[in-house]
Amino acid sequence: MKQENFFTQMSAERALAEQNLLATRAILVTQLRAAGVARARIHYEGYDDDGNVGCIELEPPHISLPDSLYQRLEDFGWDFAYSYNPGLENDCGGGGELDWNLQRDAIDLSYCLYGDEENIPEEYKDQ
Template identity: 40%
Template sequence: MTNPQIDYAAMAAQWRAERETTLKASRVELLAQLRALGISEVAVQYEGYGDSGNVEDVTVQPAEVQLPEALATEVGDFAWSLAYHHHPGFENNEGGYGTLTWDITADSVTLDHADRYVECSHSYDEGL
């Protein structure tokens, strides 16, 4: 049974604040590691639909820098979490997709995201 005393708006705000704190900490940690490798840019492509999704690709610039697999996974997880933070539930139904581009030098993130949806136009004519 639903507890009428629960403040769902406050709970959602708390969860959002916790996610922001986690994302900021991850960003600081990843930024240091990526800069140490001489990486100037990271691009992460992701896609989700039908209640699931994943990171499709993680690329870095300069291209000759080899991103360790564990770090690539961490970067992908960060990108997915950031996309989800700004577009919660995008992986449901028709889904969504996008690219997170992170300028490591300037520590600036651009999120290019698209949501898919089904549109329906219905008409009903009787007694014409």
């Protein structure tokens, strides 16, 4: 009985996290477009039980975002990538790039494990 409750709770938490991610994405798309951003490339990586966004490249490149919007974009990038590759920061780690075309609101995500000998990236297109 306790195991059922655990899985039910985990499922509910995942559903809520996905809803929050979708809501955040909708708000960010509007705010980033209003700021003139056409594309955001977010590079992320994790290893040794820690992870973060390494850098964000915006197009056009001359755009400077307010700190709060930049931080929300950074947080979204990590959360989105992590939702596809939970635990990426474990062991040897992994990393990749989130390429967000804001004009179409389409995200291409690439990811690879650092300890993987073949090092073949996983790719998720038009998310």
